Amino acid sequence: MTPTLVGRWQSRILLFATGGVLISLILGLAWGNSIKLLIILGYVLVFGLVWDIPYTWMTNLRWDRDWPPALILLTGVWEALFFWWAAHNIGLPGVKTPVDLEHFIIHYWLVWLFVFIGLQGPLRVIFPRWRFRGGRWL
Amino acid sequence: MKIDLRVYHEGKLPEDARVEQYALPLTIGSSPNNTIHLDSSQIAAKHATITSFEGEAKITTVQQNVIFYRGKQKTAQLLKEGMRLAVGDYIIDVLEFSDWDDDDDDEDTTGDATLLYTEDSDHEQEIEKLDSFIARQSAPVPEFPPPYFANEIVAVDDIRNGPHEVDEVTYLAVGGGVGSFVFVDHLVIYGANPKDIVSIGNFEKPYGRYQQLCRNSQIPPHERLRSNSDSCPDNIWGYPGYGMREMYHDVKRGKVGNALKVAWTLFAEPILADAYTPRSQDVFDYIDVEARRIGWDKIWRYGSVRGIRKTDDGRYVVAYSQTRDRAHPIHKLIIANYLHLSIGYPASRFLDDLRNYREETHDFYSVVNAYEAHDHIYKELEKNGGTVMLRGRGIVSSRILQRIAEAREINPNIKIIHLMRYPKTKGNTFRGARRVVENHWEFQPYNWPKSTWSGSGVAVLEKASPQERAEILTDWGGTTTARRADWRRIVKNGQKQGWYQIVFGSVDSLEKDNNDVLNAVIIPHDENDPHHTMKCNYIIDGTGLVADISTHSILKDLLDTYDLQRNPKGRLDVSSDFEVYGMENGKGKMYASGIITLGGPYAPVDSFLGLQFTGQRAADALAKNGAPGVKYLNGLQSVKQWLRWARGERP
Numbered sequence: 038m039t040p041t042l043v044g045r046w047q048s049r050i051l052l053f054a055t056g057g058v059l060i061s062l063i064l065g066l067a068w069g070n071s072i073k074l075l076i077i078l079g080y081v082l083v084f085g086l087v088w089d090i091p092y093t094w095m096t097n098l099r100w101d102r103d104w105p106p107a108l109i110l111l112t113g114v115w116e117a118l119f120f121w122w123a124a125h126n127i128g129l130p131g132v133k134t135p136v137d138l139e140h141f142i143i144h145y146w147l148v149w150l151f152v153f154i155g156l157q158g159p160l161r162v163i164f165p166r167w168r169f170r171g172g173r174w175l
Numbered sequence: 176m177k178i179d180l181r182v183y184h185e186g187k188l189p190e191d192a193r194v195e196q197y198a199l200p201l202t203i204g205s206s207p208n209n210t211i212h213l214d215s216s217q218i219a220a221k222h223a224t225i226t227s228f229e230g231e232a233k234i235t236t237v238q239q240n241v242i243f244y245r246g247k248q249k250t251a252q253l254l255k256e257g258m259r260l261a262v263g264d265y266i267i268d269v270l271e272f273s274d275w276d277d278d279d280d281d282e283d284t285t286g287d288a289t290l291l292y293t294e295d296s297d298h299e300q301e302i303e304k305l306d307s308f309i310a311r312q313s314a315p316v317p318e319f320p321p322p323y324f325a326n327e328i329v330a331v332d333d334i335r336n337g338p339h340e341v342d343e344v345t346y347l348a349v350g351g352g353v354g355s356f357v358f359v360d361h362l363v364i365y366g367a368n369p370k371d372i373v374s375i376g377n378f379e380k381p382y383g384r385y386q387q388l389c390r391n392s393q394i395p396p397h398e399r400l401r402s403n404s405d406s407c408p409d410n411i412w413g414y415p416g417y418g419m420r421e422m423y424h425d426v427k428r429g430k431v432g433n434a435l436k437v438a439w440t441l442f443a444e445p446i447l448a449d450a451y452t453p454r455s456q457d458v459f460d461y462i463d464v465e466a467r468r469i470g471w472d473k474i475w476r477y478g479s480v481r482g483i484r485k486t487d488d489g490r491y492v493v494a495y496s497q498t499r500d501r502a503h504p505i506h507k508l509i510i511a512n513y514l515h516l517s518i519g520y521p522a523s524r525f526l527d528d529l530r531n532y533r534e535e536t537h538d539f540y541s542v543v544n545a546y547e548a549h550d551h552i553y554k555e556l557e558k559n560g561g562t563v564m565l566r567g568r569g570i571v572s573s574r575i576l577q578r579i580a581e582a583r584e585i586n587p588n589i590k591i592i593h594l595m596r597y598p599k600t601k602g603n604t605f606r607g608a609r610r611v612v613e614n615h616w617e618f619q620p621y622n623w624p625k626s627t628w629s630g631s632g633v634a635v636l637e638k639a640s641p642q643e644r645a646e647i648l649t650d651w652g653g654t655t656t657a658r659r660a661d662w663r664r665i666v667k668n669g670q671k672q673g674w675y676q677i678v679f680g681s682v683d684s685l686e687k688d689n690n691d692v693l694n695a696v697i698i699p700h701d702e703n704d705p706h707h708t709m710k711c712n713y714i715i716d717g718t719g720l721v722a723d724i725s726t727h728s729i730l731k732d733l734l735d736t737y738d739l740q741r742n743p744k745g746r747l748d749v750s751s752d753f754e755v756y757g758m759e760n761g762k763g764k765m766y767a768s769g770i771i772t773l774g775g776p777y778a779p780v781d782s783f784l785g786l787q788f789t790g791q792r793a794a795d796a797l798a799k800n801g802a803p804g805v806k807y808l809n810g811l812q813s814v815k816q817w818l819r820w821a822r823g824e825r826p
Contacts, residue, residue: 100610102624103625
């Protein structure tokens with residue numbers, strides 16, 4: 038994938054709003070903390086949209102302007118660490134008492150996996166022009 | 176006795192010439208009534224004959240005419256399989272002898288016994304016999320394309336009332352190669368009826384010509400192409416990519432280790448691993464599967480296109496020839512509402528000094544283009560050793576280097592002189608990013624930066640003015656090869672062990688000495704260095720294929736007839752839908768794809784993914800224009816079609 042900034046935003050919002058919400062609801066049902074998981078999902082999404090700006094800048098330093106899967110994993114780790122740090126040190130409204138680390142890890146990485154797999158192909162099946170437009174589907 | 180020959184003009188690609196079978200004896204000359212008619216001022220009206228005698232075939236020239244074998248003038252030469260002869264500016268590859276059974280020999284001796292070559296036959300008598308043979312063969316050649324092709328606009332009534340068979344279809348894809356196939360695949364998946372679509376080309380398989388070029392440039396079936404996992408000519412969505420499919424098949428065959436290796440490559444490319452690329456044979460096999468799914472065998476028909484004209488009812492007429500046997504010409508016409516032109520590279524390119532040498536000496540044996548069949552060089556190297564001068568530093572040169580390195584394992588007495596015009600220590604730059612260089616080879620996974628296929632590069636180019644496009648393409652372009660561990664090792668070890676030498680300069684003159692060795696006078700890149708001579712046995716030109724569109728007769732005819740504009744790169748000027756400007760005809764539209772559109776709104780036009788992009792754009796435009804059956808594909812409909820693809824069902 039060689040995403041553009043708008044493409045990153047559109048893809049991220051779409052995948053969080055579909056699989057992300059679904060995973061949060063299912064896990065929330067099992068653990069009884071749906072609202073909290075959805076709030077966490079929202080924070081991770083909003084932070085991610087901001088992170089997409091420096092990512093795009095970094096993409097432009099690469100000759101091929103691509104964003105290899107290995108970097109998607111790396112940024113996934115980084116965004117998880119950042120959220121956990123922010124929740125504990127800045128005090129994000131709505132998650133003043135964060136979920137268990139175990140729950141967070143399961144929830145976060147399941148959503149990440151859904152986004153990762155979505156980016157690697159299935160989105161192309163629904164939107165045949167997505168891959169030629171730097172990740173824009175609208 | 177019969178003989179399979181491939182005859183082609185020196186400037187053309189052998190891939191474009193059909194292999195034809197001829198019964199012996201046969202005649203060669205520039206007058207149309209020869210068995211092999213070669214239109215050239217360098218060839219006499221009656222130039223030579225090929226005859227058989229006691230199981231051997233021999234070419235003999237008429238009077239003072241000469242032919243060339245291995246760069247030497249000859250008046251007679253026994254033919255063997257695999258030989259390459261030159262007659263004027265034409266090349267004749269001798270491929271195979273067949274039909275040795277008695278019946279055929281009888282027929283030969285009774286029918287054309289007058290032409291059988293005998294050692295002691297009188298020369299004058301031979302000529303006389305030849306004349307009568309030619310006279311017997313000659314028949315009036317009907318004019319084709321028909322005379323009304325002199326007009327810009329052709330009346331449909333004239334077409335229908337003419338002597339030729341006429342078909343009428345909605346969609347016609349001229350070329351019949353991968354570009355045509357991908358466009359047609361889009362049309363069918365978008366809902367067009369396959370019965371309304373025709374594609375005309377020389378090769379039965381959509382990848383026929385491409386496969387030939389691959390083989391010649393040393394990409395055997397098991398070797399990998401320079402193409403992305405998601406660039407799938409058999410799947411308009413590019414999902415699942417070739418990488419995933421390879422993993423799936425590896426696991427099924429129990430090769431879990433291989434599957435894991437592919438998985439790692441896909442995950443780590445291109446930062447922690449070399450880029451994933453598919454095996455050439457796998458790609459061809461997948462295209463076969465999709466061709467069967469969409470009924471390509473009924474869409475494709477054999478033929479070479481001879482002319483294209485607009486009609487007076489807003490359509491196009493295409494004249495094409497289906498002649499396989501010169502004695503029975505088959506000429507047909509086909510009228511279509513929408514035309515798609517995808518004809519690949521118009522011709523091969525030769526460096527000027529090599530072209531001059533070949534023109535002067537007719538030595539097409541020791542000086543070759545990498546895209547020509549040239550396996551004889553590797554065979555000779557493996558047997559006798561020798562020195563090869565390699566020109567160009569693109570991916571084809573890497574492949575050739577790899578092939579020579581393989582030959583060195585059989586015969587270590589092989590050396591390579593890599594002649595580069597100038598040193599390259601720093602890669603191209605574009606807006607703050609720089610390409611990597613190693614040992615004067617510039618690396619890039621594919622032939623254009625990845626962003627130009629699907630990312631920011633697409634938008635950058637589409638927004639740019641024609642002049643800006645030319646400049647941006649220069650920044651992105653240039654000759655590159657893929658970063659592959661084995662190739663880097665060959666370059667490194669070769670330099671260390673002294674059998675691979677990089678020389679900077681250009682060739683001033685080239686000639687063969689008495690020992691059959693090529694002597695190249697080198698003008699060094701550094702002006703202070705003196706000119707010097709380098710000796711080698713073979714020169715392989717890996718600088719590529721030319722795309723000057725006027726070398727293609729159909730394109731030249733269109734440019735002249737309709738006064739078409741060229742873009743700043745000299746290719747066909749096309750819109751962002753890849754519609755050819757100046758070819759619209761009422762409701763009729765003509766689209767193009769491939770290298771003939773380079774310099775327009777998209778950089779990697781000459782790639783699998785580029786063909787998918789242009790095919791999609793053209794199909795989208797047709798859907799917008801209300802072309803019959805073609806519906807814009809998105810969302811649910813797209814998923815439905817993808818499921819049909821996955822299940823192998825007709826679209």
